[in-house]
Amino acid sequence: MTDIPGRGLVLVVEDERPIADLVRLYLSREGFGVHVERDGAAGLAAARRLRPVACILDIALPGLDGTEICRRLRADGDWTPVIFLTARDDEVDRILGLELGGDDYVTKPFSPRELVTRVKALLRRASVTAEPDRVRSLGPLRLDPGRRSVTVDGAALTLTATEFDLLAHLLGRPGRVFTREELLAAVWGYASHAGTRTVDVHVAQVRAKLGPSAGLIRTVRGVGYTADA
Known part of the structure; x- marks a missing residue:
């Protein structure tokens, strides 16, 4: 399901429904459209089809994991900003995600307000122009x-x-x-x-x-x- 975008559409790929619903709620309150997928293959297809302004990818997903989604997007020449959701002790996965072209990560459990702040900050940076x-x-x-x-x-x-x-x-x-x-x-x-x-x-x-x-x-x-x- 996709919410009607206001500030742009954010793709959330997260297999834990309570987390996905919470992220959707907080992003929607800030005027973002939100599309949720719950497995890696569907998430990759959605990223290619919908062209979101940002992707929030859980690293541990059924099928393709979040880092593989990111790797394939970057291989396609798609540099949409990516934020990873990771378990607190998965430092190796976090580093791998960044090395594959991720922009940021948030560790679980996380504050949904902090995640929204990270998304907004990342989009501001991506849109800033100078003289x-x-x-x-x-x-x-x-x-x-x-x-x-x-x-x-x-x-x-x-x-x-x-x-x-x-x-x-x-x-x-x-x-x-x-x-x-x-x-x-x-x-x-x-x-x-x-x-x-x-x-x-x-x-x-x-x-x-x-x-x-x-x-x-x-x-x-x-x-x-x-x-x-």
Whole structure:
């Protein structure tokens, strides 16, 4: 069943009915349309058919799990923002989900209000545009906030919304060292209780996509990260 979208349609793939119903309720209150599926194959089909503004994927699903749904969407070139729902002790699954292109995760049990806040923050980041003169360059790397595009030596890169915002934040002040807690607050919009491992995984993903230019994002041991030519 699909609710009539107001702020856009969010796809929720969650096999536990009480959780799915609670998420639907809170998202609907905020003006989002909500479509719920309860197994992985149906969730993937819905994501391809409905083109939601965001996907909330439980990792442990019947059939295809949430990480496989995300992997297949990214392989299709679909970079719709993805938030994973995970069990509190499934760190390996959370990291794998982020490595496959997920933007964020929430651990069970979770506050539905926090989940809605995460969705709204992620969509704000994905829709933000800036003035044309805010283009940022570092060596062969060029980032255009207005177009939300990144190129290296003229070749376009495909980044998730979160990867783009992380790179943009680092390039906003080249040479400035940001702690992981600062990056969590600035890019994800929440405090360090969420786990700084999230930052490490996303930095690794950005570096992998930068290829030979990965050294532009430098680790400052014991502190954090900086964009430094």
